[in-house]
Amino acid sequence: MDTPDWNDLRYFLAVIKSGSLSAAARSLGVEHTTVSRRIEALEKVLGVRLFDRFARGWSLSTAGAALLPQARRVEEEIQGLLRLATGAADGFGSVRISAPPAIAAHWIAPRLAGLHAQLSGIQIELGAEPAYVDLSRREADIAIRFRRPLAPDLAVRVVATVKYYLCATPEYLASHNLDQWEFIGYDESLAETPQQEWLDAFAAGRPYVFYSNDLNSIAAAVRFGAGIAILPDYLATGLIIPDMISPVQRELWMVIHDDVRKSPRVRRTADLIAELFSSPAN
Structure with missing residues (x-):
């Protein structure tokens, strides 16, 4: 045979x-x-x-x-x-990073140019993925996640704390009284996230005009005056509603498989990405 x-x-x-x-x-x-x-x-x-x-x-x-x-x-x-x-490989080659789409687009990608010199010889592959990849199957070398995994063969560390704010355009607030506010939220697939649960409680029965499973779409709807949403700090610039405090904060985790962590290029990339997250989000 x-x-x-x-x-x-x-x-x-x-x-x-x-x-x-x-x-x-x-x-x-x-x-x-x-x-x-x-x-x-x-x-x-x-x-x-x-x-x-x-x-x-x-x-x-x-x-x-x-x-x-x-x-x-x-x-x-x-x-x-x-x-x-x-x-066991040397310090050159590609490193694949998996991150939630909004994190990839608004936090990682804009800062990669500044890391180019320090990443000499390393090519970054950035996967903007809403679902968690399987690191044991080498679907990525480094994963950025909002939940800490419990598997014993994964190395984890907190790289950032994301704060959430109640957001709207100034024009929307000027034309709508508090009891006229309408909301923009996550759809059913993300209904149990801390930010959506808090927003549901805050809305207190007031209507939602738009739901989405995509944070970029939610942020765009807010910026074009569709309603009120809770947004992470890296998307909230110019939209934060004064005197409306949200207690929601979420830790952002970097996850690497123990075997892959031994790679010099993965370690170097992971350290630089961790530094990237230590700078304020825009």
Whole structure:
């Protein structure tokens, strides 16, 4: 029997994780025909049918289900090898940083130019991602998060405390009495964030005119006079409502996998990014 190609095994696991051929293709950034072809190649090498093909989609076969636990163990070993290789590499190469979209756009990206000389030989890849990436799968080298992870193999440190303010344009405040205020908030997917829970209590039944899962959209709606929102300090310049104190503050965490943290380039980048966050947000 020929030795299976690890990349083919990766496609097999992507279909399992994503739930469908098309979703796996999107997650891998390829066409669905590529996913199908790579799985067929793996089936040929293994001599088993991993999926039963139906008109409504693919279903894991009995043989595929039997091989799945071992395939996942192989994936863990490969990812561990790659993390250790990153840790053992020299100080040159790329470093991928994952951060919430608004943090990436308004706090990290504007300051990277000032770090260029200190990052000589290092290329930064900045992923603006609302969902948390999996550091154990090397989806990023450094992650910026609002929640502290609890996994024991992750190194964490607080890099900033983000303060939130009740915000509106001066024109909106001049044309609306307090009892006429209308609000802009996070949608249901973010309804349990501290800032949205506080805003709901403050609104006290007054109407919302706009919801979004995107902080940049919420901030834009405020700047164009759509209503009142609670915004982080790096988006609140010129919009803070006087004498309206919000108690909401959130710690921002830098997270790195222990294996990757051994890499000189990752350590150097992490230290510089931490310094970047120590400067006031604009």
